[in-house]
Amino acid sequence: MTKRWNQRPPGSTWGEWGDDDELGRVNLMTPEKVLQGVREVEAGISFCLSLPLDYPGGTSLNQRRHPPVLAPTEDMNGAPSTFYNVRMSEMEDWGDTKYVDVWADDVVTLSLQYSTQWDSLAHVGAEFDADGDGVEEAVYYNGYRAGVDLVGPSDDARGDGSGHRAFAHHLGLEHMAFHGVQGRGVLVDLAHHLGHDWKRVNRRTLEEIMAADGVVVEPGDVLVLHTGFATKVLEWERDPDPVKIHTMCSYLDARDESLLDWIAESRISGLVADNYAVEGLLGKDRDPSRHSFLPIHHLCLFKLGVPLGEMWYLHELAGWLREHGRSRFLLTAPPLRLPGIVGSPVTPIATV
Numbered sequence: 316m317t318k319r320w321n322q323r324p325p326g327s328t329w330g331e332w333g334d335d336d337e338l339g340r341v342n343l344m345t346p347e348k349v350l351q352g353v354r355e356v357e358a359g360i361s362f363c364l365s366l367p368l369d370y371p372g373g374t375s376l377n378q379r380r381h382p383p384v385l386a387p388t389e390d391m392n393g394a395p396s397t398f399y400n401v402r403m404s405e406m407e408d409w410g411d412t413k414y415v416d417v418w419a420d421d422v423v424t425l426s427l428q429y430s431t432q433w434d435s436l437a438h439v440g441a442e443f444d445a446d447g448d449g450v451e452e453a454v455y456y457n458g459y460r461a462g463v464d465l466v467g468p469s470d471d472a473r474g475d476g477s478g479h480r481a482f483a484h485h486l487g488l489e490h491m492a493f494h495g496v497q498g499r500g501v502l503v504d505l506a507h508h509l510g511h512d513w514k515r516v517n518r519r520t521l522e523e524i525m526a527a528d529g530v531v532v533e534p535g536d537v538l539v540l541h542t543g544f545a546t547k548v549l550e551w552e553r554d555p556d557p558v559k560i561h562t563m564c565s566y567l568d569a570r571d572e573s574l575l576d577w578i579a580e581s582r583i584s585g586l587v588a589d590n591y592a593v594e595g596l597l598g599k600d601r602d603p604s605r606h607s608f609l610p611i612h613h614l615c616l617f618k619l620g621v622p623l624g625e626m627w628y629l630h631e632l633a634g635w636l637r638e639h640g641r642s643r644f645l646l647t648a649p650p651l652r653l654p655g656i657v658g659s660p661v662t663p664i665a666t667v
Contacts, residue, residue, distance in 0.1 A: 318334050318458075319334070319445065319454075319457070319458030319459065319460065320445035320446070320454070320457075320458030321445065321446055321447035322444065322445065322446075322447045323445070323458070324441075324443055324617070324618050326579055326618060327617075327618040327619065328340065328618070328619050328620050329456070329457045329458060329618075330457065334457070335457075336457055336620070337436070337456075337457070337459075337485055337486050337487075337490045338490055338491060338494055338620065339436055339456055339457075339619060339620015339621060339622070340582065340583065340584045340585075340619060340620050340621045341491055341494055341496070341584055341585070341620070341622065342584075343534060343535035343582060343584040344494070344495070344496065344497065344498045344535060344584050345535065348498040348499060348535040348536075348584070349495075349497050349498050351498070351499045351535075352497065352498045352499035352500070352644070352645035352646060353645055355499060355641075355643045355644050355645050355666075355667065356644075356645050356666050356667065357667065358639075358667050359666070360635070360666070360667050361664050361665065361666045361667075362631050362632040362635070362664070362665045362666075362667070363628070363662065363663075363664060364431070364627045364628055364629060364632060364648070364662075364663035364664065364665055365430075365431040365627065365628055365660075365661065365662040365663060366430050366431045366545055366548065366549060366626060366627075366628045367430070367549075368383060368425070368429065368430045368431065368660050369382050369383055369430070369553060370430055370548055370549060370553060371430070371548045371551065371553070371555045371560065371626075372551065372552070372553025372554055372555055373553070373554070373555065373557075375555055375557035375560055376555065376560055376561075376591060377429075379426075380426040380428055380429045381426050381429065382426075382429065382553075383423050383424065383425040383426070383429065384423065384424040384425075385421055385422075385423050386421065386422055386423075387419065387420065387421050387422075388420040388421060388422055397419060398417055398418070398419050399417070399418055399419075400415075400416070400417050400418075425660065427651075427656055427657075427658045427659055427660060428625075428658035428659075428660075429660070430626055430660060431545075431624075431625075431626050431627050431628060431660060431661055431662070431663070432624070432625055432626060432658050432659060432660055432661060433488060433491070433622050433623070433624055433648075433650045433658065433659050433661050434612070434616060434622060434623040434624075434625065434657075434658055435483070435486060435487060435488045435491065435616075435622060435650075435656070435657045435658060435659070436455060436456040436457075436486045436616050436617075436620055436622065437455055437456075437459075437465055437482070437483040437485070437486035437487060437488075437657040438612070438616055438623075438657045438658055439455075439609070439612045439613060439616040439617055440453060440454055440455035440456075440459075440461060440465075440616075440617055441453075441454065441607065441613060441617050442454075445458045455485075455486055455616075455617065456486060456616065456617055456618075456620050457486075457620070459485045459486055463484075464483070464484050464485040464486070465482060465483050465484065465485070465486065465657075466482065466484065467482075482655050482656070482657055483655045483656070483657055484655070486657075487653075487654055487655045487656055487657065488650040488651065488652075488653070488656050488657070488658070488659045489651075489652050489653060489654045489655070489656070491622065491649070491650055492649045492650050492651065492652035492659075493652060495649060496585075496646075496647070496648045496649045496650070497645070497646065497647045497648075497649075498535060498536070498537060498584065498645075498646060499535070499536050499537070499643055499644070499645065499646065500536070500537045500539050500587075500643065500644050500645070500646030500665060501530060501531075501532050501536045501537070501538055501539065501642055501643050502530075502539045502540075502541055502629065502632065502633060502636055502642050502643075502644070503521065503524060503525055503528070503530055503538065503539070503540050503541065503642070504524070504528065504541045504633050504636070504637060504642075505524060505540055505541060505542050505543075505565045506541050506542050506543035506546075506564070506565070506633070507541075507633070507637060508524045508527070509524075509542075509565045510543075511542075511543045511547065511563055511564050512563070512564075512565075513562045513563055513564065513565075513566075514564075514565045514566075515565070515566060515567075515568035515571075515595060516565050516566065516567050516568055516574075517568040517571040517573070517574055518571055518573040518574040518576075518577050519573075521567075521574065521577070522577075528642060529642070530642045532581055532583060534581070534582035534583070534584075535582065535583075535584050536583055536584065537583065537584055537585035537586075537587060537624075537646050537648075538581070538583045538585070538586050538587065539587045539588070539624075539627070539629065539646075540567070540586075540587065540588040540589070540590075540593070541588075541589055541629040541630075541632075541633040542564040542565045542566065542588060542589055542590045543564050543589070543630075544563065544564040544588075544589050544590035544591065544626070545589035545590070545626055545627065545628045545629065545630070546589070546628070546629075546630040547563060547564070548560070548626070549628065549630075560591075561596070564590055565590075566588075566590055566592075566593070566594055566595040567588075567593055567594045567595070567611055568594075568595070569594040569595065569609065569610035569611045570600070570610070575610060575611070575614050578611070578614060578615065578619075578621075579614065579618075579619060583621060584621065585621060585622050585623075585624060586611075586615055586621055586622075586623055586624070587623070587624030587625075587627055588624070588625060588627070589626060589627050589628060589629045590625070590626070591625060591626060592609065592612070592623075592625060593611055593612075593623055593624075593625060594609060594610070594611040594612070596609075611623075624648070624661070624663070627663060632644070632665045632667075635667060636667070639667075641667065644665045644666060644667045645665070645666040645667075646663060646664075646665055647663065647664045647666070648661050648662075648663035648664070649661070
């Protein structure tokens with residue numbers, strides 16, 4: 316195939332795993348990294364790292380993402396029903412056969428990034444002159460193009476006559492799901508050191524906390540940040556405070572260039588937090604230059620190929636690790652294998 320780019324963003328990993336790569340640093344989740352995660356299992360205890368997927372509740376966190384709507388499917392005769400008996404004798408061609416079964420089927424309408432989730436590499440792109448001709452194009456990780464590799468709504472976005480409305484022809488989370496998301500997670504307990512106030516965490520603060528707790532992050536690890544945000548969301552029982560939910564707990568300071576350098580140099584394979592966006596949503600800033608609204612999203616998803624996990628639930632895991640003087644665990648966290656999705660709910664499991 317024709318190479319999609321002639322120049323790549325400075326400091327990016329484009330092409331590091333080939334011109335057709337759609338995994339980015341998920342490639343660093345190698346068999347050896349899986350074994351490293353397995354070696355962290357000593358007690359055989361597992362922790363669910365997902366909120367119930369109907370949390371936080373309402374739309375105060377993001378007006379475009381709505382709670383899931385669960386409903387039953389129809390019965391064998393096409394009528395709406397939660398529970399239905401299987402009366403095959405009433406069905407054509409089944410004769411006098413009778414069964415005693417009672418069935419239930421359901422269907423859900425779900426915003427894929429409403430609750431505990433993965434952001435894919437197709438979630439955020441940028442305007443960048445990938446062709447080297449002086450004209451910027453809308454591109455995503457590894458030069459995949461908006462309008463070609465990632466398209467808008469249509470009756471047949473896949474283009475194969477299936478009617479499947481895939482958004483991402485490339486970079487969808489099905490590739491990450493097929494590769495498998497399993498390896499070593501490393502938790503940094505920001506909440507223990509900083510409490511639950513709305514605080515930005517720069518590189519110096521992060522490194523001081525890691526040093527205090529003896530946390531070491533190595534290439535291929537998934538870095539997991541415990542801020543306490545998801546714990547508070549769970550306490551609200553689907554009725555969050557519409558103001559406080561935007562101004563509580565710590566977040567990574569994306570305006571600290573040295574922190575961005577650290578993320579790049581660490582060669583982590585994934586970056587996860589229990590808060591809304593890993594970094595802070597601070598609105599307008601005073602920088603008059605043309606720059607990214609979410610610099611960590613730009614760095615991780617567009618340049619490095621590092622998927623972002625958001626709103627993971629870490630309360631019990633963080634407590635157990637601190638009680639036992641540990642920070643590492645086996646992490647298993649595949650997204651849905653649904654072709655073309657740019658975000659996915661996830662039920663991560665940590666095993667210690």
